[in-house]
Amino acid sequence: MTSPGPGARWRNWSALAESTPRQVLTPATTGEVVDAVRRARESGTTVKMTGTGHSFTPIGAPEHTWLRPDALTGIVEVDRSAMTVTARAGTRLHDLNLALERLGLSLHNMGDIAEQTLAGAVSTGTHGTGGVAAGLSAQLAGMELVTGTGEVVRASATENADVLDVARVGLGALGVLTTLTFRVEPLFVLEAHEEPMTWDRALATYDEMVATAHHVDMYWFPHTDRALVKQNLRTDLDPGEQQPPGRLAAWWEDELLSNRVFGAVVALGNRRPEAVPAINRVAARALSERRYTDLAHRVFVSPRRVVFREMEYAVPRDAGLDVLRECRRIIDASDWRIGFPVEVRHAPADDVPLSTAHGRDTLYLAFHTARDADHTAYFAGLEPVLREAGGRPHWGKLHSRTAADLAPSYARFGDVLAMRDRLDPDRVLTNGHLRRVLGD
Numbered sequence: 001m002t003s004p005g006p007g008a009r010w011r012n013w014s015a016l017a018e019s020t021p022r023q024v025l026t027p028a029t030t031g032e033v034v035d036a037v038r039r040a041r042e043s044g045t046t047v048k049m050t051g052t053g054h055s056f057t058p059i060g061a062p063e064h065t066w067l068r069p070d071a072l073t074g075i076v077e078v079d080r081s082a083m084t085v086t087a088r089a090g091t092r093l094h095d096l097n098l099a100l101e102r103l104g105l106s107l108h109n110m111g112d113i114a115e116q117t118l119a120g121a122v123s124t125g126t127h128g129t130g131g132v133a134a135g136l137s138a139q140l141a142g143m144e145l146v147t148g149t150g151e152v153v154r155a156s157a158t159e160n161a162d163v164l165d166v167a168r169v170g171l172g173a174l175g176v177l178t179t180l181t182f183r184v185e186p187l188f189v190l191e192a193h194e195e196p197m198t199w200d201r202a203l204a205t206y207d208e209m210v211a212t213a214h215h216v217d218m219y220w221f222p223h224t225d226r227a228l229v230k231q232n233l234r235t236d237l238d239p240g241e242q243q244p245p246g247r248l249a250a251w252w253e254d255e256l257l258s259n260r261v262f263g264a265v266v267a268l269g270n271r272r273p274e275a276v277p278a279i280n281r282v283a284a285r286a287l288s289e290r291r292y293t294d295l296a297h298r299v300f301v302s303p304r305r306v307v308f309r310e311m312e313y314a315v316p317r318d319a320g321l322d323v324l325r326e327c328r329r330i331i332d333a334s335d336w337r338i339g340f341p342v343e344v345r346h347a348p349a350d351d352v353p354l355s356t357a358h359g360r361d362t363l364y365l366a367f368h369t370a371r372d373a374d375h376t377a378y379f380a381g382l383e384p385v386l387r388e389a390g391g392r393p394h395w396g397k398l399h400s401r402t403a404a405d406l407a408p409s410y411a412r413f414g415d416v417l418a419m420r421d422r423l424d425p426d427r428v429l430t431n432g433h434l435r436r437v438l439g440d
């Protein structure tokens with residue numbers, strides 16, 4: 001286990017959270033994680049493994065011992081009869097996707113980037129969009145974790161099933177995850193159809209699109225009537241038969257428009273907020289319709305080089321579009337100047353106790369500002385509407401909720417707290433953010 005010594009600084013991707021842990025360790029084995037947890041427990045301090053810091057909140061902020069994920073990587077087992085793959089918890093999604101591609105396998109669904117570690121992504125309930133297992137945690141079949149008392153627990157449907165049930169979204173509060181087992185399927189090809197639409201058409205056809213496309217991702221440009229809708233359909237094409245966008249087209253849409261020009265547009269909007277509505281109108285029109293086919297993981301994921309701040313709420317699917325309309329009404333009536341699109345995704349109900357889609361079909365509404373912009377009025381102005389609609393905030397994104405008012409949002413919140421008392425009775429795995437959202 002390497003240790004760069006004391007004084008290293010931890011900071012998240014959005015630079016909204018940072019901490020200075022007392023020591024930094026990079027465990028390469030489960031045994032080294034056990035040692036670190038036991039030592040922390042004996043000395044009455046805390047220990048926290050981080051992912052890549054892509055959570056916007058300080059949920060991953062280490063206070064005493066920081067366990068870096070970098071040496072706990074790689075695939076450990078492929079079970080083709082069970083169609084599962086087990087990987088070490090610090091593996092990045094990007095690396096898992098490439099390894100699965102070489103094996104002719106794929107996750108069912110994922111979010112829109114793949115920079116995160118597997119453990120970091122599942123711990124906060126990272127999700128994509130679509131009718132098939134939108135949340136990564138719902139695709140888990142097993143895990144190994146080191147509890148706050150330093151015990152190694154293997155959990156699956158047949159062994160410690162109660163631990164697996166709850167720890168699929170564990171917020172880092174139930175144990176240090178060391179391996180994760182995902183259900184997989186044969187590598188598949190998606191057809192992507194990106195289409196600019198008016199707000200009215202996008203909302204009027206949303207239900208129909210969700211019923212026909214497997215994955216629908218909608219972006220509405222505030223201060224305009226424009227939206228961009230991406231629909232992904234599963235195809236019968238064999239891997240190798242896909243026709244991805246040419247390199248120039250991919251560079252134009254994904255790199256130039258979505259990152260470089262967008263970055264410049266955001267910077268301009270920061271300097272001249274009064275110009276944001278006009279900028280949004282131009283930006284919304286710059287994106288054009290396109291269709292292409294590609295391996296699923298390449299269609300799901302896009303490069304995101306413009307740093308932003310985000311709040312995302314999961315609201316019940318039935319009420320979701322009305323909640324979106326109300327959010328638009330508030331934005332239109334405000335003097336905010338919002339340079340980032342509002343993203344709308346959907347997910348089927350799942351059975352993961354702390355999943356934001358637990359027990360109900362869900363619409364996700366995500367609000368962003370530039371890294372340098374003050375997000376507080378915008379997010380605080382919309383949060384009451386989202387909360388009133390029974391919304392649940394994404395565990396890795398900005399929100400103002402606390403344990404007391406999150407508890408009624410989750411039917412099994414009490415089971416999670418009981419599991420925390422069992423697996424981490426001395427709160428060796430806690431930090432300030434967990435005290436806020438789960439209690440002491």
Ligand SMILES: Cc1cc2nc3c(=O)[nH]c(=O)nc-3n(C[C@H](O)[C@H](O)[C@H](O)COP(=O)(O)OP(=O)(O)OC[C@H]3O[C@@H](n4cnc5c(N)ncnc54)[C@H](O)[C@@H]3O)c2cc1C
Nearest residue numbers: 051052053054055111112116117120123126127172177396
């Ligand atoms: C550009 C960008 C795009 C995003 N896109 C999406 C998206 O499409 N969908 C979505 O739902 N979310 C999205 N997110 C949010 C992101 O997926 C989550 O915040 C995720 O938790 C980040 O993973 P990470 O590896 O960076 O983990 P971190 O943020 O570093 O940590 C998250 C939590 O996991 C815990 N953790 C990490 N490793 C372990 C371990 N081994 N054992 C136990 N606990 C551990 C940490 O302690 C912490 O509590 C996005 C974020 C960004 C910045």
